[in-house]
Amino acid sequence: MVRVIPMPWGEAAATVVSHPGKPWLTLLHTLATDRSLWSGQVVELAQHFNLLLIDMRGHGDSAAAEPPYSIGGLSDDVVTIWDALEIPASSVAGLSIGGMIALSLAAEHPDRVNAMIAGGCRAQTSDQFRAMWSARRALLTEGGLSAVIDATIPTWFPPESLDANPALPKRVAEMIGKTSTAGYIGATQALEELDLSDRLPAISAPCLLLVGDKDGPHPGEMAKMKEQIAHSDLTTITGAGHLPNLDQPGQFMAAIMPFLIENGAGNGE
Template sequence: MPFVVNAGARIFWRLDGSEAKPPLVLLNSIGTDLSLWDAVVPHLLPAFRLLRLDMRGHGASDAPGGDYTMALLAEDVAAAMDAAGIDAAAVAGVSLGGMVAMQLALNRPERVSALALVCTSPAMDRNAWEDRIAHVAEGGMQGIADLAMGRFLSPVFAVQRPVVAESLRRNLIAMAADGYAGAGAAIRDMELLDRLPGLALPTLVVTGDRDVSTPFAGHGERLVAGIPGAVHVRLDCAHLAPVEAPMGLAAALRDFLAPAADVRRAEQALFEDGLANRRRVLGDAWVDRSLAARTTFNAEFQAMITRTAWHEIWGRPGLDERTRRLLVVAITASLGRWEEFGLHVRTGLSRDGFTRGELKEVLMQTAVYAGVPAANTAFDEAGRIIAEIDAGT
């Protein structure tokens, strides 16, 4: 396990992704660890090299007693970047992580190329955090678990995803009380609000419409107003956006942080991979005709289909290609999409994608689950195609 030592504490860090991609540092909130970002990581890896760390007092990092400061936590991040060989990077942080990201950008501006401040604030209620620290000191983590969980997730998400909610609660209760109290002191004592104009770098502010801890009113709005040129994005989530809205957050981060050239290169790579799948399934002749028929009106639509349907879906490893072909036949027959049905029946039979016997069984099952009229037409269409194949036409 990779650790770096800073100011007497071991800080656990993890690096994922290609060295050819620009680095992005992801920082966790108080009461969570680097796994906070697990659902977001797969959506970011195509565009970034990702450095995550358990902030001091959290996860596998040490949890020394005493009050922490934002400056100390920022230096922990800089130390992890040094250990990972990263001179400068975009930094995205949730809640406490966003506060630390701002502190790092203010103290070490040469290390931060851009900021993404997710469900965070430049100033919190000092008395509220003093009370929370006291509760942890008196009753341990169990004493603030209900309060924290009520802010972490929206009630509807917690009900719909009980396993996720229970995992967050379990990890929260298991963390060192000294670590939580120390990080809470950093939040209590931070002095960021008056320094916001000094953040002269590209900054994205992400707020959650269901966030009761750091909503736009009183928190996000201060960031947008105080940071020159800050861009604001709203998500339908509570405080832990990476858990409740991972795809929306990943899209916002990629749109804001990924250089335009990198986005275009990524889109082209997805298109080329999808085109290879499309040619394998449908054949070069059909694909060449389709590409030749593109117009300025539909070219972007065709490119989107190639990237999504043919790369994202046909390129997935969960089903073999024969199964995917037969699924398309069944679905298009059920929906009466006879042009697509005919295309996939012809290419499936002509390119050894499935047998005539397998096609018959799919259409028999379609009759039961989608209706005899649909299957009747499907048998007629398939029979015509089989006759043309046999005749060599």
Template sequence: MLLSLNNRKVYFDLAGPQGAPTVCFTHSLNADGGMWVEQMVPLLAAGYRVLRLDMRGHGGSAPVDGDYTMDALAADVKGALDVLDIKKVHYIGLSIGGMIGQGFALANPGSLLSLTLCDTQPSTPPGSAGTWEERKATVRTKGLAALADATMERWFTDEFKKVNPVRWREVRDTISGTTPAGSAGCMSAIQNFDYLDRLPTIKTPTLVICGDEDQGTPPDRNQLIASKIPGGRYEGIAAARHLPNVERPDQFNRIMLSWLAANR
């Protein structure tokens, strides 16, 4: 479904009973709301309403020209919630979705029931500026398909492709289908943000989850987030890289549902 936000189209998927507590998902760079499909059935069975939003230029959402900021992306989420008249959510974000989640929590503490940050960073990864410039140049000249295989290697263990080749191909095709403007704009946001020193002001109950083998947003950086937020909790998922919710859904969903129930 589509909503209009600042005269541009934003794609969302909303399922579940209207009066139920809402879980709001934001996805990783070069993905879309489809990366949360493994979480849908257990959440709906547990009586939650589930909202999946596509970032600018990702999935079904229209791109915006130029560089984005993390605060602007967080404002997109708040704008979508306002249009949909959703007052409070359990927020779950992975990778840049988790970065957006930190910005959202800092700007809109009254809109949160709980916060789950997955495989993410509290600030621009140290020494990463050059890498992001190279990736932006690649997507602007060659499109996202040029990055798809390297991205999949960072996101999943070699085992995942063997045991779930159909899902592997779905995720890879989503990467390839991301718009260059949306991808490069979000890369710029990752290149220039820093929430680390403000994390201690977050009062929302916060859970941080990370795949034990994630090299791009490694466990120590996620543990740092949990240590900075008062009462923050950390959970690692073994034998998973950057998308543990897809690669190890049973473990991820068990942790997720337990956390949501405790904060319902």
């Protein structure tokens, strides 16, 4: 069921898959994708959980707030949607900026997060990270979303993944193409100002960190995060880039399902 939730900045779009008696799992997508990022995992996850798939502001079918955005503001959006849908607590899984939002939720709202999964993310920005987003916004200004698509896909997937799955670039390009200019700018500005490092020790929920072994600097970044989060494990997915649920879906599900089934019920049943 598609739900439209009033927000201070417009309307948020979400898909809800619910069955009485099951605990909740909230799924958060990456920059420049949308809730359909998780379509390959919905059927299996729905056997065990009520699912909430949210389009971040300015992405997919959600309205775009005026930039800048912040990770804290984006995590507050999730809480607003939980409140509107009367979800007392949920597990959370997010990739890239979705993972950073999941980390923020677990640190700031420990009573609302049963367990969390964060993939392909970091806790703190760097000069190189800031420069990358500034360059991407310049590409957007000069060449539109098509230029962003051309720059993004090769950084998200190793060449062998693209060769093995020729339909993958088209699917990802369609998601990027639905992203609003304001949404892309706002989210990249949130990433430029990212600093969750002091909040990681406050996370008390069980935490699974995931990273593809071909995901640029993220294996090292996530190894550092594991040292700061008390109840955390780190799983590396062989052959995966930035979106392991797309290019290595079997390994991805094999990693997350035991963790979620063991830790995901919490107090949200």
